[in-house]
Amino acid sequence: MANVDNAHARYRIEKDGAREYWVVGGRYADTTFKRIAGGAEERLGPFQSEREALDVWRAKAWQSVDDALARYHIERL
Numbered sequence: 001m002a003n004v005d006n007a008h009a010r011y012r013i014e015k016d017g018a019r020e021y022w023v024v025g026g027r028y029a030d031t032t033f034k035r036i037a038g039g040a041e042e043r044l045g046p047f048q049s050e051r052e053a054l055d056v057w058r059a060k061a062w063q064s065v066d067d068a069l070a071r072y073h074i075e076r077l
Contacts, residue, residue, distance in 0.1 A: 020046035021053035023060060025072030033071050042072075050074070 022045035029035040044060070047053040053074045064070035 020048070020077045021050050022046055022075045022077060023053055023056045023072055024075050025060070025070070027064070027067060027070045029069075031069065037069070046077070050076075 022043055024041055024043050026040075026042040027037045029037045044056055045053060047056065057072055057074055060072045064072070
């Protein structure tokens with residue numbers, strides 16, 4: 001709770017020895033990137049390697065390069 005009001009602090013949970021990679025994101029309601037427009041995140045995967053996920057992430061990033069409200073990232077599970 002020490003960083004709850006700090007917009008520059010970001011945390012995530014990752015498992016060591018991840019076996020699956022997912023590309024997650026979509027178009028968000030605003031630039032806080034907290035609420036997805038349309039209600040559901042887009043989840044692509046699972047991919048067996050980070051390289052496969054990175055290739056899909058790059059493709060999604062280029063498709064949405066002109067949309068300031070679109071954001072994608074890779075999650076390891």
